[in-house]
Amino acid sequence: xxxxxxxxxxxxxxxxxxxxxxxxxxxxxxxxxxxxxxxxxxxxxxxxxxxxxxxxxxxxxxxxxxxxxxxxxxxxxxxxxxxxxxxxxxxxxxxxxxxxxxxxxxxxxxxxxxxxxxxxxxxxxxxxxxxxxxxxxxxxxxxxxxxxxxxxxxxxxxxxxxxxxxxxxxxxxxxxxxxxxxxxxxxxxxxxxxxxxxxxxxxxxxxxxxxxxxxxxxxxxxxxxxxxxxxxxxxxxxxxxxxxxxxxxxxxxxxxxxxxxxxxxxxxxxxxxxxxxxxxxxxxxxxxxxxxxxxxxxxxxxxxxxxxxxxxxxxxxxxxxxxxxxxxxxxxxxxxxxxxxxxxxxxxxxxxxxxxxxxxxxxxxxxxxxxxxxxxxxxxxxxxxxxxxxxxxxxxxxxxxxxxxxxxxxxxxxxxxxxxxxxxxxxxxxxxxxxxxxxxxxxxxxxxxxxxxxxxxxxxxxxxxxxxxxxxxxxxxxxxxxxxxxxxxxxxxxxxxxxxxxxxxxxxxxxxxxxxxxxxxxxxxxxxxxxxxxxxxxxxxxxxxxxxxxxxxxxxxxxxxxxxxxxxxxxxxxxxxxxxxxxxxxxxxxxxxxxxxxxxxxxxxxxxxxxxxxxxxxxxxxxxxxxxxxxxxxxxxxxxxxxxxxxxxxxxxxxxxxxxxxxxxxxxxxxxxxxxxxxxxxxxxxxxxxxxxxxxxxxxxxxxxxxxxxxxxxxxxxxxxxxxxxxxxxxxxxxxxxxxxxxxxxxxxxxxxxxxxxxxxxxxxxxxxxxxxxxxxxxxxxxxxxxxx
Amino acid sequence: xxxxxxxxxxxxxxxxxxxxxxxxxxxxxxxxxxxxxxxxxxxxxxxxxxxxxxxxxxxxxxxxxxxxxxxxxxxxxxxxxxxxxxxxxxxxxxxxxxxxxxxxxxxxxxxxxxxxxxxxxxxxxxxxxxxxxxxxxxxxxxxxxxxxxxxxxxx
Numbered sequence: 001x002x003x004x005x006x007x008x009x010x011x012x013x014x015x016x017x018x019x020x021x022x023x024x025x026x027x028x029x030x031x032x033x034x035x036x037x038x039x040x041x042x043x044x045x046x047x048x049x050x051x052x053x054x055x056x057x058x059x060x061x062x063x064x065x066x067x068x069x070x071x072x073x074x075x076x077x078x079x080x081x082x083x084x085x086x087x088x089x090x091x092x093x094x095x096x097x098x099x100x101x102x103x104x105x106x107x108x109x110x111x112x113x114x115x116x117x118x119x120x121x122x123x124x125x126x127x128x129x130x131x132x133x134x135x136x137x138x139x140x141x142x143x144x145x146x147x148x149x150x151x152x153x154x155x156x157x158x159x160x161x162x163x164x165x166x167x168x169x170x171x172x173x174x175x176x177x178x179x180x181x182x183x184x185x186x187x188x189x190x191x192x193x194x195x196x197x198x199x200x201x202x203x204x205x206x207x208x209x210x211x212x213x214x215x216x217x218x219x220x221x222x223x224x225x226x227x228x229x230x231x232x233x234x235x236x237x238x239x240x241x242x243x244x245x246x247x248x249x250x251x252x253x254x255x256x257x258x259x260x261x262x263x264x265x266x267x268x269x270x271x272x273x274x275x276x277x278x279x280x281x282x283x284x285x286x287x288x289x290x291x292x293x294x295x296x297x298x299x300x301x302x303x304x305x306x307x308x309x310x311x312x313x314x315x316x317x318x319x320x321x322x323x324x325x326x327x328x329x330x331x332x333x334x335x336x337x338x339x340x341x342x343x344x345x346x347x348x349x350x351x352x353x354x355x356x357x358x359x360x361x362x363x364x365x366x367x368x369x370x371x372x373x374x375x376x377x378x379x380x381x382x383x384x385x386x387x388x389x390x391x392x393x394x395x396x397x398x399x400x401x402x403x404x405x406x407x408x409x410x411x412x413x414x415x416x417x418x419x420x421x422x423x424x425x426x427x428x429x430x431x432x433x434x435x436x437x438x439x440x441x442x443x444x445x446x447x448x449x450x451x452x453x454x455x456x457x458x459x460x461x462x463x464x465x466x467x468x469x470x471x472x473x474x475x476x477x478x479x480x481x482x483x484x485x486x487x488x489x490x491x492x493x494x495x496x497x498x499x500x501x502x503x504x505x506x507x508x509x510x511x512x513x514x515x516x517x518x519x520x521x522x523x524x525x526x527x528x529x530x531x532x533x534x535x536x537x538x539x540x541x542x543x544x545x546x547x548x549x550x551x552x553x554x555x556x557x558x559x560x561x562x563x564x565x566x567x568x569x570x571x572x573x574x575x576x577x578x579x580x581x582x583x584x585x586x587x588x589x590x591x592x593x594x595x596x597x598x599x600x601x602x603x604x605x606x607x608x609x610x611x612x613x614x615x616x617x618x619x620x621x622x623x624x625x626x627x628x629x630x631x632x633x634x635x636x637x638x639x640x641x642x643x644x645x646x647x648x649x650x651x652x653x654x655x656x657x658x659x660x661x662x663x664x665x666x667x668x669x670x671x672x673x674x675x676x677x678x679x680x681x682x683x684x685x686x687x688x689x690x691x692x693x694x695x696x697x698x699x700x701x702x703x704x705x706x707x708x709x710x711x712x713x714x715x716x717x718x719x720x721x722x723x724x725x726x727x728x729x730x731x732x733x734x735x736x737x738x739x740x741x742x743x744x745x746x747x748x749x750x751x752x753x754x755x756x757x758x759x760x761x762x763x764x765x766x767x768x769x770x771x772x773x774x775x776x777x778x779x780x781x782x783x784x785x786x787x788x789x
Numbered sequence: 790x791x792x793x794x795x796x797x798x799x800x801x802x803x804x805x806x807x808x809x810x811x812x813x814x815x816x817x818x819x820x821x822x823x824x825x826x827x828x829x830x831x832x833x834x835x836x837x838x839x840x841x842x843x844x845x846x847x848x849x850x851x852x853x854x855x856x857x858x859x860x861x862x863x864x865x866x867x868x869x870x871x872x873x874x875x876x877x878x879x880x881x882x883x884x885x886x887x888x889x890x891x892x893x894x895x896x897x898x899x900x901x902x903x904x905x906x907x908x909x910x911x912x913x914x915x916x917x918x919x920x921x922x923x924x925x926x927x928x929x930x931x932x933x934x935x936x937x938x939x940x941x942x943x944x
């Protein structure tokens with residue numbers, strides 16, 4: 001039986017330095033934009049510069065009619081269709097190139113091809129589109145008006161989907177005498193991986209295949225989608241994600257540009273390349289986070305929260321995205337609003353509205369940064385109302401360790417952990433008592449200190465049953481991994497997920513080490529290639545370490561058994577006497593190296609025993625946790641801020657994190673993911689906003705008017721870990737890639753409101769820019785003056 | 790077309806280029822030095838940072854023709870450079886990269902910091918990094934790596 005013999009610190013729990021670093025440090029990584037072939041064409045797009053219009057005509061530059069393509073010029077290319085089985089869901093087909101109408105600024109209308117990008121852009125500039133403008137639906141709340149313009153003519157309204165849960169609040173009415181109601185907004189923004197989207201496509205006549213290198217998190221889904229919308233057999237499509245410069249969700253969906261590149265390379269009989277520029281990303285990729293909330297908490301005067309009543313509106317943009325649809329956000333909001341809290345009654349309505357903006361996509365954290373912000377900000381409002389520290393309210397109301405596993409009021413199956421403990425620890429780390437003393441002693445009333453926190457519980461690696469309940473076209477099943485011993489005793493590990501910063505070339509090798517004791521340096525991890533790896537729905541939902549890691553462990557165990565049979569024969573002993581340990585097969589009678597097994601299987605099979613497993617030393621195994629309702633990571637974040645009430649500027653002075661993602665495979669990577677996620681959360685909280693004017697024109701199309709968190713915006717984080725293994729997953733691992741983003745806006749917003757509590761001001765709309773902070777202060781001042789008058 | 794003569798990573802290069810060609814596109818597409826990355830193409834994110842006559846410049850908003858007569862060093866040109874060797878090791882040990890896309894520009898900027906400001910503290914390092922965006926790491930590993938090299942160079 002293989003136990004790996006993880007004695008020298010390279011398996012689960014070890015801070016193994018990353019194998020993938022060196023190519024990046026040397027400048028020798030290979031991203032999609034780095035591909036170049038003789039005779040290749042560059043693509044550039046004519047994109048709509050109006051939010052809502054009928055296309056009257058497209059006039060191509062004279063002499064270049066064959067280099068400019070509209071939807072009408074591309075027979076066989078179908079609009080992307082992402083249906084959902086959720087009741088009442090209306091998903092609008094997303095045409096790769098606009099057909100008849102445009103519905104957001106940046107929507108592709110025509111594609112131009114030339115030998116260089118500059119020349120292709122020249123063609124795009126010389127192409128004239130005549131529009132008949134229509135009134136635009138810019139705001140999700142305005143979209144609900146009965147007389148609002150319709151985006152989709154065949155719809156009765158602009159409602160994509162509605163969810164509803166309703167409990168009887170009368171049973172808590174006597175006890176819940178404190179009612180706190182708030183309204184919040186979270187701004188739309190863009191995910192902004194440093195590498196934008198990119199695609200390189202060529203048709204391989206030898207294999208009769210469309211070869212597509214694309215900057216994606218989900219190569220197998222891209223393959224399935226391309227086949228469907230280009231009318232190809234799936235065998236005719238091979239998708240490879242080479243080095244991918246960050247994804248965060250926007251690369252987990254099929255892109256119009258991928259479909260177009262697939263069509264063009266076949267019909268032009270030339271390789272084609274498209275590299276998104278930042279302006280395209282900020283305009284067409286302004287696609288996430290935009291929520292509006294009414295939240296009402298019903299509590300006792302002692303701070304026991306009995307009921308939660310929410311009205312959520314989600315701005316889904318213009319079209320349904322393949323394959324996850326734009327109904328996911330509403331379903332996630334609905335299921336995650338109550339957070340880690342044990343409530344008696346829950347009422348929630350979510351309405352997902354279509355608007356003349358880019359289609360909503362799932363950004364790291366997916367709906368949870370919004371719901372956590374709405375819930376946690378309201379908890380602090382309750383704390384101020386009843387004069388209690390909010391961390392006591394959190395700890396009092398959280399599901400307790402002894403209640404786990406626990407079915408939450410929103411039907412989430414919490415697995416393991418100690419949620420109130422994370423609150424207690426983070427309150428200690430941030431030094432709440434010291435900050436309270438500092439506030440009490442403060443002399444400077446123009447620079448106010450505040451402390452705030454946010455807690456969440458996050459469903460990760462949720463599987464078949466959960467996605468099936470969301471009714472999306474693509475439901476994850478058994479995740480597979482393939483391991484193959486090489487003739488010299490190395491290991492090839494093939495996984496269908498894709499690593500684009502998560503360090504899976506290292507952490508998956510650590511999983512193999514855990515079982516086989518093979519040095520991670522001798523494990524070649526292959527990912528992101530549909531031709532080489534088992535089918536997978538890919539990297540999203542914080543699932544890869546749980547799912548592909550679990551599959552890797554299982555495949556390695558089967559490989560170990562097969563090697564043990566061969567080794568027992570070579571050592572002339574019983575099968576029960578040998579075991580895989582420390583990268584060898586050992587017994588009382590001696591040991592056999594993996595290289596020896598490889599030599600015998602591949603080169604000297606005459607030495608194999610009769611009972612050898614004829615499957616050889618290559619194994620594919622599938623894995624799905626049981627139950628597959630997800631492994632629940634949780635964390636509490638706390639921060640200290642200074643608010644300059646003259647300028648409205650917020651400065652983060654300290655930031656503490658306590659997180660529990662179950663068994664940690666590589667603490668260095670877990671911390672890196674957490675810091676990175678939290679910094680994106682700081683962007684959400686303080687900086688990032690895709691603004692629109694009343695006509696639906698985007699106001700942030702460069703990094704000069706879209707603010708990204710820089711090194712001076714990010715604090716010197718402090719982190720501590722708890723480690724509560726999931727009882728349902730291999731090694732108790734829980735997913736954690738997204739979590740850092742989730743409580744950050746709440747923690748920062750609460751800290752600002754704590755600083756402003758003496759003034760009676762509250763911020764309720766992200767990002768908490770100086771303008772919004774000053775407006776909150778002005779409104780509070782005006783209220784006070786109004787009261788005085 | 791405009792003729793251009795310069796040195797790239799120690800090698801003499803002569804080329805005939807369009808005046809509108811950027812230095813970044815020149816090194817990437819014409820010289821196949823694809824370690825220089827383009828993140829924003831408007832001079833904010835710093836992914837395209839290279840050295841021109843020893844000083845960091847944004848190759849995305851520098852015309853290739855403006856590099857005539859200069860010495861350019863891209864990430865591929867630092868193999869015998871001591872500060873860069875130390876920085877690479879430090880970036881590796883401090884988990885200063887995840888997706889790796891900002892890394893070449895970040896390293897070139899970091900080399901400038903450690904050589905120009907041998908006494909920089911954390912606040913100064915963060916300030917100096919204001920021209921380089923990273924979306925993955927939260928800057929923790931990057932700042933730690935640079936500080937560790939500053940410390941080693943002081944020893």
